Amino acid sequence: MACRQFDKAADAINLPDAIRDRTKYPRRCLAVALPIKRQDGSVTVFEGYRVQHNLSTGPSKGGIRFHQNVTIGEVAALAMWMSWKCSLVGLPYGGAKGGIIVDPNQLTESELEHLSRRYMQELVNFVGPHTDVPAPDVGTNEKIMGWMMDTYSNHVGHVEPAVVTGKPIALGGSQGRREATGAGVAYLVKRYLEDLKIPVTEATVAIQGFGNVGSETAIALARYGAKIVAISDYTGAVHNAGGINIEKALAYLRYQKVLRDFDGGEAISNEQLLELPCTVLVPAALERVITEQNATKLRCRLLAEAANGPTTNTADRIIEERGDIEVIPDVLCNSGGVVVSYFEWLQNLQNYYWDRDEVLKKLFAILDKAKESVEYQKRKFKFSRRLAALTLGIQRVAEAKQSRGLFP
């Protein structure tokens, strides 16, 4: 899916053959076996990956996913999208991604710590503040980033906070990082609703996935005055046309860990959530949930891709042909996360820390600029918004590679 998107974008901007494959192929990848002693004394070997797609414009950057369905192909696709995303918003980074094939819900806290530390141990010579800087993604969080930072620091013999982002504040994490991706999604939704002349206070929102990104998007959009009519996690979805009390849902989640049986609305399936009538649909879970089967059935006005790759290429074509849904493509929509990760890295390297207002102000300024350049590219070449965003990202990476020349 990521490769087909690249081919289409490269064709659209006539990317010369000499630079095409160099820009497309991941630079390198590491596959590791991770043996962990379990609580019951047995040993399980997990499989992990790290793919660095582009290292031409700075260290590579991207999250680490802990999920039972991780594959090396998925990690490579996510790394590729990170390259275009970083380039689109103007960060001095290439793209990377990592993952372990594991369901973190099946591990005890200490098994999770051992697995996280063992993975970082295997990555010690592959990552670093000026090589590759990991961050959280699906199934990972601040605590895990803290363990990884500690493992790396122990190895190099000094405190090295800039090796990962998304850390706890006490270890050099940035103010505003936890909410950054969701706050960025909500900000862009508000800006695009303004373009559509729909008051945010009249907007209804359905959100698939209520983890870091989904829940923070819900909080920020509810603060803007939007009505959140549906939320979900892997155990199912909840619908309430009168609006879901997000604080109550968060409190429920803190104790129950999952949304199953949350009584803030009627229980529906994740598939039904995607087809609800609403102003804004926000997929914020995993990739490929909007497919040729349901693309014709969507009933939203704005599709805000908080997740990476939620829309298959066929579904994307169907939505484009329908013409009644505006799409904020993933590389733009969820870029707030990596922007504030960049701020965290900068603060770590300078040992000078910013307050939350400064972080969010700088974030929104970058998102405004990225939105503007995407809209300009879209108008100028009559591209879809996704093609506009991807071509901008790809073009800049290709230009950097061309300027550097080919070694040796």
Ligand code: NAD
């Ligand atoms: P997370 O692990 O915090 O949350 C994931 C959520 O999705 C959970 O609520 C989980 O229950 C739900 N989920 C999992 N499988 C599901 C399914 N089959 N159906 C419905 N819900 C399901 O992960 P996250 O960090 O919030 O990431 C979500 C998405 O956002 C991913 O696509 C990720 O790549 C993307 N993203 C994350 C960040 C970040 O800063 N964390 C930044 C950019 C993009």
